[in-house]
Structures are given as structure tokens and as C-alpha cells.
Amino acid sequence: MTFTLKIKIQLLCGPEIAMGPGKADLLEAIGAHGSISAAGRAMGMSYRRAWLLVDVMNRCWREPLVETSAGSSQHGGGARLTPLGQTVLAHYRALQAGVAAAASGPDRAALVDLLLDEPKASQKD
Template structure:
């Protein structure tokens, strides 16, 4: 089950954005995270920008390039958002497991 948290007409966070935050945390940059996820830098940047605009504080901070290169990091606030979102996913999936299994029995076999 995929969960997203709406904010006006946008999605503040969902499973794809949470995956992107984790990739940025691992890679240390938006471009490396985008490559690892098979998405364009532009798409990744747009997702980060949306999250940063939706939440009270930035979830990702960037450093411009230069002699030491640029980079990005998930902020402490971003890690809190990510942790709360992942907890919400676990709780929601646990709450609906029996219903999903009961519904799955009613599906045609996959050919």
C-alpha cells in the first residue's frame, strides 16, 4: 500500500519521495541519488523542491559546487520526517494486512 501526505494540491511526501531522501542520505548528492534511482536530476530536484516548500523546514540542504564540489544532505528535520513517514507506512500496512489478504483471494490468477 502506498501512502502520500497531501499538502494543498501537492504531495508533501510519499513512498517515492521517502526513497529519494534515503538515496540522498546514502549518496550525499541529489544527482548521485537520482542516478542510483534511475531518474533524471531534474525530476529529483523537483521532488526535493516540493518537499522543501511543503514542510515547515527544509528536508534537504544543498551546497553549491566549487573546488570541493557540491552536495546535499538530509537535514535533521528531514530525517524526522522520513522516520515518521516510514513508521506510518509500517503501521498502516500492519493494520490492513488481513483485509488485503482477504481481497487478494478474490482476484483472478495471474497468467
């Protein structure tokens, strides 16, 4: 039997998702690649999508998580995580690790024991 437990942690700021797994991955990619466009390419997303995600993050926290520098005709711009961006990312990853550890405990095992391999054809079966 395959038992899949999917837990996705999202931190909301009003109606916006201030942080979630995709945004955390984007922050890591920006840190690794030094630009929003390169991070987006590495993740298979458009620059516009990556920029919109960064914009939401930067508007939802007390200070921006990503700092950008303008490019010129000779040199492209760049982006880096701010100290707050590094802190938020570290706390989010720690929260994910804690939830994953809790989700692999005895309650998960008890649920696996009670779950069918496939749904019944009807409730009367």
C-alpha cells in the same frame, strides 16, 4: 490465486504531494549518497527530476527537509537531510509499516476469500 493489495500513502500540501513513497526513497538515497545528483542516478532519474521533487518537499514542510551546499570548480556540491528531514522520513516509514501490518490482517484474508482469480467475461456469467 494472486491477490495484490496496493496501498500508497501520500501526504498532501495543498495540490502538491509533500511526501509519498518515491520522495521517501529519494530522501534515503540523498542520505546515502550525499548529493541530489548521485541519489537521482541511483534511482534512475534525472537530476532535474530529483531536484524538482526536493524543491516540492522543501516548500511543503515548516523547514526544508534537504539542505544543499554549493559546489566549486574543484569540488562538487552536496546535499544532506536536515534534522526535520530525518524526522519526517522516520515517521513516514513508521506510518508505512503500520499500514502494511494492518493490511495483512483478517480483513485482507476475508477479502482474498471473496475475490475471483480473474474477472468474469460479463456480469451475467
